[in-house]
Amino acid sequence: MTQTEAPTIDNGVNIEALRGARQALTDAPEAAQFQWRARCEWVNGTHSRSTITDFFGLGQQHSHRQGYTIEADHPEVFASEDNGATPPEIVLGALASCLTAGVATVATNRGIQLRSVIATVQAEMDLQGILGIDADVRNGFDRIDVKYEIDADASAADIEAIVAQSQKRSAVFDIVTNPTTVRVTVA
Amino acid sequence: MHTSVVVVGAGPGGLAMSYHLTGAGVDHVLFERGDVAHSWRTERWDSLRLLTPNWMSGLPGACYEGDDPDGYMTAAETVATLEAYRRSIDPPLHTGIEVEAACNTGTGFEIRTTETTWHCDAVVAATGGSSEARVPAFASDLPETLQQFTSLSYRRPAQIDGHGRVLVVGASASGVQIADELRRAGRDVTISIGEHVRLPRAYRDCDIYRWLDRIGQLDERWNEVEDLDRARRHASVQVIGSDDRREVDLPSLQGLGVQLVGRLVAIRGTTAFCSGGLGSLVANADLKQARLLRRIDEWVYEQDMVNLVGPATEPSPTVLTQVPTELDLRGFAAVIWATGFRPSYDWLDPRALGRRGRVDHDGGVACMPGLYLLGLPFLRRRRSNLLAGLGVDAAELCQHLVKYLEDVGRGSTWTSR
Numbered sequence: 001m002t003q004t005e006a007p008t009i010d011n012g013v014n015i016e017a018l019r020g021a022r023q024a025l026t027d028a029p030e031a032a033q034f035q036w037r038a039r040c041e042w043v044n045g046t047h048s049r050s051t052i053t054d055f056f057g058l059g060q061q062h063s064h065r066q067g068y069t070i071e072a073d074h075p076e077v078f079a080s081e082d083n084g085a086t087p088p089e090i091v092l093g094a095l096a097s098c099l100t101a102g103v104a105t106v107a108t109n110r111g112i113q114l115r116s117v118i119a120t121v122q123a124e125m126d127l128q129g130i131l132g133i134d135a136d137v138r139n140g141f142d143r144i145d146v147k148y149e150i151d152a153d154a155s156a157a158d159i160e161a162i163v164a165q166s167q168k169r170s171a172v173f174d175i176v177t178n179p180t181t182v183r184v185t186v187a
Numbered sequence: 188m189h190t191s192v193v194v195v196g197a198g199p200g201g202l203a204m205s206y207h208l209t210g211a212g213v214d215h216v217l218f219e220r221g222d223v224a225h226s227w228r229t230e231r232w233d234s235l236r237l238l239t240p241n242w243m244s245g246l247p248g249a250c251y252e253g254d255d256p257d258g259y260m261t262a263a264e265t266v267a268t269l270e271a272y273r274r275s276i277d278p279p280l281h282t283g284i285e286v287e288a289a290c291n292t293g294t295g296f297e298i299r300t301t302e303t304t305w306h307c308d309a310v311v312a313a314t315g316g317s318s319e320a321r322v323p324a325f326a327s328d329l330p331e332t333l334q335q336f337t338s339l340s341y342r343r344p345a346q347i348d349g350h351g352r353v354l355v356v357g358a359s360a361s362g363v364q365i366a367d368e369l370r371r372a373g374r375d376v377t378i379s380i381g382e383h384v385r386l387p388r389a390y391r392d393c394d395i396y397r398w399l400d401r402i403g404q405l406d407e408r409w410n411e412v413e414d415l416d417r418a419r420r421h422a423s424v425q426v427i428g429s430d431d432r433r434e435v436d437l438p439s440l441q442g443l444g445v446q447l448v449g450r451l452v453a454i455r456g457t458t459a460f461c462s463g464g465l466g467s468l469v470a471n472a473d474l475k476q477a478r479l480l481r482r483i484d485e486w487v488y489e490q491d492m493v494n495l496v497g498p499a500t501e502p503s504p505t506v507l508t509q510v511p512t513e514l515d516l517r518g519f520a521a522v523i524w525a526t527g528f529r530p531s532y533d534w535l536d537p538r539a540l541g542r543r544g545r546v547d548h549d550g551g552v553a554c555m556p557g558l559y560l561l562g563l564p565f566l567r568r569r570r571s572n573l574l575a576g577l578g579v580d581a582a583e584l585c586q587h588l589v590k591y592l593e594d595v596g597r598g599s600t601w602t603s604r
Contacts, residue, residue, distance in 0.1 A: 161474050167467035177464035178452045 013108040031058045047073040047083040092121040095172045102166025115151040190216050193298050194311040195286045197223045199269060200562040200577045201313035205278035206247045207585035217278050220285040224269040230339045231262040234368060236428035238360055239396045243575035246272050259428025291536045291555060308557060309588055315562035316572055318531035322524045328454035334521035341365060341523050344372035351520030356451050358383040359422035362525035363435040370443045379461055381450040384424045385472040388432050392497025402486045405570035409550050419565045437505045448511060459514040469505040551584050559584050
C-alpha cells in the first residue's frame with residue numbers, strides 16, 4: 001500500500017453534525033424529546049391523503065422545508081381506484097427508508113464509501129384477517145423480509161455489520177417489531 | 188473513631204484494596220455487612236461457577252495454587268478462596284457491620300455504621316456492581332399465578348412448583364446458564380433474548396478467556412474505548428464454567444429444546460409480547476463473535492503460533508426458525524428475571540450522584556474527592572469486574588488514593604517497608 005492517508009469518502013451524510021448532535025443531546029436529554037405528526041384527510045372511497053408539515057424537537061416547533069403529501073388507496077382488485085399505495089405498502093417503504101438511511105449513516109461513520117444500496121421488501125399477509133373470515137389470522141403481516149444489495153468499498157462482513165447496526169438504530173424497525181400503545185379518540 | 192480510609196465491602200475487591208493499602212502503609216478499616224464474600228455465600232445459585240478458569244483467579248500477592256488451573260471455581264470454592272485470602276492478609280476487618288451512610292463533611296467523611304460512627308479521609312465503595320437485580324417495571328403486570336425469581340434469588344430447579352413452562356428473561360451468562368440448567372432438569376423452557384454477547388467456551392483448543400487475556404482484549408482501558416457507556420452496559424458473555432466445557436450459546440440451547448423468543452417488551456393480561464427483531468440481534472452477535480475470532484487468528488499469525496495451537500473451528504451460526512412474538516402465559520409456571528444487575532450506592536452521600544442516580548467517576552475515581560469505586564463493569568479495563576481484574580484496579584486506585592492523602596496532607600501514616 002502506498003496510500004498514506006485515509007481516503008475521503010462522501011455518502012452525502014454530515015457525520016460531524018450527527019456526532020455533535022449526539023453529544024449535545026447526551027448533555028441535554030430534554031432536547032431529545034421529539035413529536036412527529038401527520039394529518040390525514042379522507043378524499044373518496046378508500047382514497048385518503050396524508051400531509052406532513054411540522055414536528056416538535058430540540059425544545060421548539062419546526063417546519064419541513066415544504067409540506068409533503070402521501071396518497072393512499074387500495075388497488076383495483078379490491079374494487080378501489082388505486083390512487084396511491086396501500087397503507088401496508090407505505091409501512092414497507094417507511095421501514096426500508098429508515099433502514100437505508102441507517103445504512104448510509106453507519107457506513108459514513110465507519111468511513112465506507114457506498115456506490116449503490118437497494119432494498120427489496122416483501123411481506124406476507126393473509127387477507128382472511130382483515131376481512132374477518134378467520135379470527136385466528138392477524139390483520140397485519142405474518143412476516144417481513146428485507147433484502148439488501150449493496151455495492152461499497154468494503155468486505156462482505158463489513159457490509160453485513162453495517163446492515164446489522166442500521167437495524168439496531170432504526171425507529172421504524174423498532175416500531176414494526178415491538179408493540180406500541182395506540183390510542184384512537186374522536187374529537 | 189478515626190481512620191484514614193474506610194473500605195466498604197469485603198468481597199474480592201475490598202480485600203484486594205486492603206492488601207494494597209496495607210502495602211502502602213495506609214491506616215484503614217474494612218466493613219462487611221455479613222461475612223467475607225457475603226454475596227457469594229448468599230446470592231448465588233447452587234450450581235454457579237466462575238466464568239473464568241482458575242489460573243486467572245489470583246488475588247494480589249496470591250496466585251492460584253490449586254491442582255486444576257483450567258477448571259472453574261464453584262461459588263463455594265470462591266468463598267473458600269476468599270476466606271483463605273482473608274486469613275493470609277489479615278485485614279483490619281469488621282464483619283457484621285453495615286455502613287448506613289457515608290457523608291462528605293468537607294474535611295473528610297463521616298461513616299455511620301450499624302455500630303459506631305467513624306471519621307475518615309477517604310472511602311472506597313467496594314460493594315461491586317451486582318448488589319441488586321435489575322427487573323423491568325412491567326414485571327408487576329405478570330399474572331399473580333406465576334412464580335418470579337431473579338438471578339440473585341434463583342437457587343435450583345426444584346424451587347419452581349408444578350410442571351408449567353419457565354420463561355427465562357435475558358440471555359447474558361446468567362440467563363443462558365439458568366435456561367440450560369432448567370432444561371436439563373426436565374423443564375420446558377422459553378428464553379427471551381435481547382442484545383447478547385456470544386463467544387465459544389474454547390477456540391483453537393484454548394479457553395476463550397486465555398485468548399481474551401493473550402490478545403489484550405481484557406486489558407482495553409476505560410479511557411481508550413470508543414463508547415464507554417455502551418461497553419459498560421454490555422451483557423456478560425454466553426459461557427458457563429463446567430467440567431464438560433459445554434456451550435450454552437443459543438444453538439446449544441435450541442439443541443436441548445429450549446424455545447427462543449425476542450426481547451420481552453410488554454405484558455397484557457395473560458399474554459407476553461416479544462420483539463420480532465430477534466433475527467437482527469442474533470445476526471449481530473454472530474458477526475461480533477466472528478470479528479473477535481478473526482482478531483485471535485491475526486494474533487496467532489503475528490506470533491507465528493499457528494502450529495502450536497489447535498485449528499480454527501467456526502461456531503455454528505444461529506439459525507432461527509419459527510419465533511413467536513406472543514406467549515400465552517397461562518402455560519407458564521415461573522419467570523426468572525436474568526435482566527442484569529445494578530450497584531447499590533444509596534448509602535453514599537447523594538452529592539456524589541450524577542445523572543440517573545449514578546456515581547460520577549472517572550475510572551473509579553469519583554468526582555467527589557476522596558471517594559473511590561471498585562468492582563463495576565469496565566471500571567478501568569474490560570476485566571474490571573472479573574476476579575482477575577479487581578487486583579490491578581485496586582492497585583491503581585490505591586496509588587491514586589495514597590497521592591490524594593498526601594495532597595490533602597492528612598491521614599496517611601506512611602511507614603517504610
